[in-house]
Amino acid sequence: MIKRLTERIAHLSIRGKTFALVGSLALVATLGSLFVVVETSRSRSATERQSAYLDTLEQANRAITAFDNMKYWYADLANSLSEEAEKKAARHAEVFAMLIEEIGGELDVGQGELLVANAKEVARLSLEALDHYVMEEQEAGNQLMAKARVLVARNDEILEKLLERLRANAQQAARRVDATSALAARTAIVTLLLILAGVTGIILTTERTVIRPIHSVTTAMKKVADGDLEVAIPMVDHPSEIGDMARAVAVFRDNALEIRKMQEQREREQAERQAERERAEQAQRAAEEKQRRQLESEFERQRALARSVIELLEGQVLVSLEAVVGAARELDQAHHAMDHSLATSQNRAAEVSSASELASENAQMVASAAEQLAGSVTEIAAQIAESSRIARETVDQQQAVARSAERMRDLTQDINKVIGMIDEIADMTNLLALNATIEAARAGEAGRGFSVVAAEVRTLAGETQKATENISQRIEEVQKASEETVGAIDAIGKQIRRIDEASSTVAAAAEEQQASTAEISRTIAQAAKATAGISAKIAEVVQDIQETGAAAGQVADAASNLQSIAGRLREDVEDYLANLDSGDSSNSHTRQG
Structure with missing residues (x-):
């Protein structure tokens, strides 16, 4: 079966082999890890239970210690009769009751309540026995202490059994922890061994089914390459x-x-x-x-x-060469004449070009000045429009101020009316005070106080009349100033209206001037453009003259080259004829030889 499995693996692709081997190893590792995790969880649960048993065992030991301390202090109380011993005994009794309540789940049904009740009964019997001992009733005190010792023995028996049971549970939990830990360790070791075996199998299988075949193929490949x-x-x-x-x-x-x-x-x-x-x-x-x-x-x-x-x-050839040389000389002379004419034309064209460029520059300067003038006129028109707007706003503000001054004048008139009423009231008050003074004088001694009050009222009425007169004078001054202000504001409004009208007239003239300046600027720009076109044409003429001069120079060079070529050709012909003649003679001698 293993051989068949190995053959099947061998016929798989390298990827299939890799997936199969790694998958098997991963499966073994996963199963082993899961088992280890489960055993570890069980070990953790056992450890937690052991810890709970140990905690309960500790609480039971503390309860026994508290009960022993309670017995000790009640016994000490019988000898020392001190209040401190009684308090310590009561405190240990409370601790005992609290601990018994906490570990009540580990006790049988009713044992917790029985332990607490016995402890309370022991405390009661000890205190009653103490009272009998104080009264020198030894027999009664001994009987009560005997009952208390019986209850103490019962509690000791119950607590001892509880302690033994808790110790047994803790030991059992410890053994369970040891067992689960050992099982988890063994499982981890087995899993590790399985993984090592799987890795070894993967290595061997890879070496047999992959490395060896690849080595044999590469060996054959090297031989082919050699x-x-x-x-x-x-x-x-x-x-x-x-x-x-x-x-x-x-x-x-x-x-x-x-x-x-x-x-x-x-x-x-x-x-x-x-x-x-x-x-x-x-x-x-x-x-x-x-x-x-x-x-x-x-x-x-x-x-x-x-x-x-x-x-x-x-x-014939030498005669033709002489004719060619003569024609070349005539062509050279014609070139010199043409060169002189071209130089003259070029100078005149340069003068015309300079004049045209100067005219173009002047036209451009005039156009720039016209544009600046147009800009200045536009700016002036804008400033005039702004001045006109400000003047109109000032007129509106002047009218508002005039209306405010008129309202102030009306208010001062109303204040004058109120002051008149106050003056009349002061006169009437003065008259009433005078009548009161007369009546007080008639009353004699009984009206003396009233006479003093009437005198004070007359004094206040007189001061009120003086104050109203002062206020009336100030109001008249305010009215006069308001009227003068209204007159001045009216005059200012008239001046501002005239300024507004003048600004409107100037603005209209500035708009006409702006239109005229724009027309002048366009005309000058067109003239500058035309002058620039003339300059360009003159520049083209100058360039044509220069090209003609260059062509004439090329003709002169060609004539000079023609003369030299004709001279060399004549010399070559003469040399060729001489060599041909001498070669003929030498060849004839050579052939004869």
Whole structure:
């Protein structure tokens, strides 16, 4: 079965092998980890239970200690009769009751209440026995203490059994913790061993099913690369990626064999072409020898023809060359005349261009000045419009101030009316005070106090009349100032209206001036543009003159070159004729030799 499984794994792809092996290892690790987690959880639960048992055991020990302390202090109370012993005994009794209530779940039903009731009864009996001992009733006190000792024995028995049970539970929990911990440790060790075994299996399986086949294929690949094309390629029929690689190596080997065959075929063809080339070269050398003999005969014929040509050249070519040289000289003289005319035209064109540029610059300056003037006129018009707006706002404000001054004048008139009423009231008050003074004088001694009050009222009435007179004078001054203010504001309003009218007139004139200035600016701009166009045309004329001068210079250069070429040609012809004549003589001597 293991062999069959190994064969199945071997026929898987490398990816499939990797997934299968790693998946198996992951499954083993996961199952082992889950088991370890479960056992660890069980161990933790057992540890928690052990801790709870130990806590309960500690509380039971504390309860026993509290009960023992209570017994001790009640016994001490019987000897010392101190209040402190009684308080300590009562406090330990309370602690005992509290601890018994906390560990009540570990006691049988009713035992907790019985322990607390017995402790309380022991306390009561001890206190009653103390009272009998104080009264020197030893027999009664001893009977009560005997009952208390019985209750103490019952509590000690119950607490001892509780302590034994809690110790047994704690020991059992400790054993359970040890067992679960040991099981978890064993499980972890087994899981680790399984993982190590899985890793070992993966390594062995990988070495057998992947590394060895790849090594055999790469060995064959190296042999093929070294030129051994007869080597057998292993793993060709393998269905995995290794088989694909082996088949690729086989294809590479077959291609290399085909290339080797093609190379051998090409070498044979090159040898055949080399032999054919040698045969062609032999045939070519034979043809060249035949052609050389034909050229020698043709040379003899051409030499005879050359003699006739020499005679012709001596008679006609030299004459033609002289004519060419003369024409070149005339062309050079015409160039000098043309050069002078072009220089004159160029100077005049330059003067016209300078004048045109100056006119264009002046026109542009005038256009700029016109634009600045138009801008200034626009700004002046804007400022005049702003002044007119401010004047209109000032007129509106002046009218509002005038209305306020008129309201102030009306208010002062109303205040005058009120002051008149106050003055009348003061007169009446003065008259009433005078009558009161007269009546007080008639009353004699009984009206003396009333006479004093009447005198004070007359005094106040007189001061009120004086104050109203002062206020009336101030109001008259305010009225006069208000009237003067109204008059001044009216005068200012009239002046502002005249300023507004003048500003409107100036604004209209500024708008007309602005339109005229804009028209002048457009006209000057058009003139500047036309002047710039003239300057451009003149510049084109100057450029044409310069190009004509350059062409004339080229003609002069061509004439000069023609003269030199004609001179050299004449010298070459003369040398050629001389060499031809001398060569003819030497060839004839050579051939004769």
